[in-house]
Amino acid sequence: MLYSKDFTVAICGGGLCGLTCAVAFARAGISVTVFEASTFSQEAGAGVGLGPNAIRALKGLGIFDAVLAQSDQRRPAPRLFSFVSGKNPHDCIFDYETNCEDPVALAIYRPAFLEAVLALLDPSIIMFRKRCTSLNVSENGKHVLHFADGTTHEADLVIGADGVRSVARRYVIGDVPRNPLVYTNTVAYRGLIPTQDLQEAGIQTDLTKRPICFLGLGKHIICFPIKGATVINIVVFMAEHDEPLQSELPYPWVKPVSQDELKDSCKDWGHDPMIILDHLTNPSKWSIHALDPPLQSYVRDKVVLVGDASHAMLPHLGAGVGQGFEDVFVLVQLLTHPQTQKSNLCDVLARYNDVRPPRANDVLQASTRTGRLYDSFRSSAQDKARLQKELSGIWEAVWNYDLDADVVSALEILRRSNVF
Ligand SMILES: Cc1cc2nc3c(=O)[nH]c(=O)nc-3n(C[C@H](O)[C@H](O)[C@H](O)COP(=O)(O)OP(=O)(O)OC[C@H]3O[C@@H](n4cnc5c(N)ncnc54)[C@H](O)[C@@H]3O)c2cc1C
Structure with a gap:
């Protein structure tokens, strides 16, 4: 098979972000293989909410329509929270309002999302029951994934999309005094x-x-x-x-x-x-x-983290996977660029690393603050007024983010530094 790039990609973890990434690379003609620990039959049937920025990233990746078709919504719709006292008589404390231009959301079951994305992939590029146990670099400069079944796989670039308990993260952070x-x-x-x-x-x-x-x-x-x-x-x-x-x-x-x-x-x-x-x-x-603390870098050598592997966060802003889709969008824009090739991969990944940790770590820290806010209501009129003020605008920075501007600035640096 003739590929569009002179490098190969291995994706460790075929969850929401790993599969999304695989679709974009396969469509761009890049040689990609996904290694997924499970068979998906044990997949937890939880729902996941996708906000406006997550939807924009999925549209940019060209997979939103397939995901929407598997959801039980006909179209994305506004889902603005109402905050109510947990105690009688359940007074309304605050109805969230937004200045987001496209304040729409989609709720979907994880298995339905995975089914939608799997249908876009050639099954031969996904290996199930492949639990990665470690990563290293071989003498020829490739990365080697080691699996629990004793097998290995070599690739030029590894994408760590293996979720909250990521093995790829261990490689990226190296020896640290405390597991974050x-x-x-x-x-x-x-x-x-x-x-x-x-x-x-x-x-x-x-x-x-x-x-x-x-x-x-x-x-x-x-x-x-x-x-x-x-x-x-x-x-x-x-x-x-x-x-x-x-x-x-x-x-x-x-x-x-x-x-x-x-x-x-x-x-x-x-x-x-x-x-x-x-x-x-x-x-x-x-x-x-x-x-905690958030990772300062999502990249080491040619191993790059996306999704919960890089920024597992509290779910209080419903923003975890949206940040993962933003990671995938930026990574795909940079890696599929006509001038990206094996020899400049490290420079290209460094630009991903300029833009993604500051953005996703901001959302991570805002999610932690939001949890404290939700859990601070003492049922007094004074507290109601405080919460109205503090809850106002909590989603604006998450939803109103110009991801295209990040890609433009990353490409500009690559041009100015003569990488492209
Ligand atoms: C209670 C709760 C509610 C949430 N609600 C929302 C919400 O409303 N909106 C939102 O955006 N986010 C929400 N989240 C967070 C969201 O679920 C995660 O951000 C999202 O699943 C991350 O996607 P991912 O692809 O990075 O990881 P995952 O979806 O976890 O996928 C990781 C994949 O890697 C595989 N894997 C793991 N280890 C290995 C290995 N060693 N080798 C090979 N494969 C491996 C796993 O089997 C899995 O398939 C919530 C989380 C929780 C806990």
Whole structure:
């Protein structure tokens, strides 16, 4: 087969970002192989929300229409949060408004997203059950991926898209005194509830029109409608923000829990959250991990990180995978450029590294601050006024970002430094 570039690419991890990246490279005629640890049959059926910037990146990569077709929305639509007191009488604290020109979002099941993207790929370029255990450089200057089954694979460029527990990250950060992946003292209980069940039980807050966030002290509940508002997706967050961060917890991080454990921790909440918890049968508990401190560099040699491998963050702005798609968009623009070739790969990756860590790490830190904000409501009028002010604009920097300008400035530097 004739390829458009004189270098080969191996993608470690075939999740949301890895597969998106693979589609763009394969379409550009680049030799690419994806190594995925799982078979996707164990894929967690969680939903993921894509904001305006994530949608723009997917459109720029030419895969948005395929993703939309697999979602249960006909088109992306505004999803602006309403913040409500977790205690009776569930006063509205703040209805989010935005100045974003295209304030639309899409909620999709992870398996549906993966199915949409897999359908765009030649199956022969994806290797399943290939868990990468380490990376190194061979004598001929190529990178070698070592797999749990004892096999290896060589490539000129490795993209680490292997998620929060990334092996590629270990290569990129090298020997550091402390693993930056930490348990955030945050747990999320997730579940789905038929809307009709909540209505029949007498819930007063309308959960069918827009996402609702019940605010409290040390906890908050996110509710958003899916499947044409026939089902409500629930995530109950509880956090101990002032506890020192702990090192990575033993796996698994997602466990089934009893409903009683959950209800016990929320006894002080009002009427509507109690109805929600009563109906959250078989919840799963997620121990949320993130990078702290954020990585200053996403690149070492010809290994480059995208997605959670580079900036695993708390999910409070619903922005994690959007940052991953922004990574992929920038990387694809630079690597598929007609003048990119094997001999200048390090210079090109350095420009990716100029623009992505500052942007994604800003969003990571804003997500942490947002979690503290959501968990700080003491049910007083004074607090309501404070929160109205502090919640105003929290998504603007995430959604209104000019990614094209980053690509233009990276290309300009490559031209000025005579790389291109
Ligand atoms: C409770 C919760 C709610 C969230 N809500 C949102 C939201 O609404 N919006 C949003 O944008 N983000 C959200 N996120 C974050 C989002 O899920 C992640 O940012 C996103 O999945 C990252 O995509 P990724 O491709 O980097 O990693 P993943 O999707 O995790 O993919 C990594 C892939 O690599 C594979 N892999 C792992 N290790 C290896 C290895 N050693 N070798 C080979 N393959 C490997 C895995 O099997 C997996 O397929 C949420 C997260 C949580 C926990």
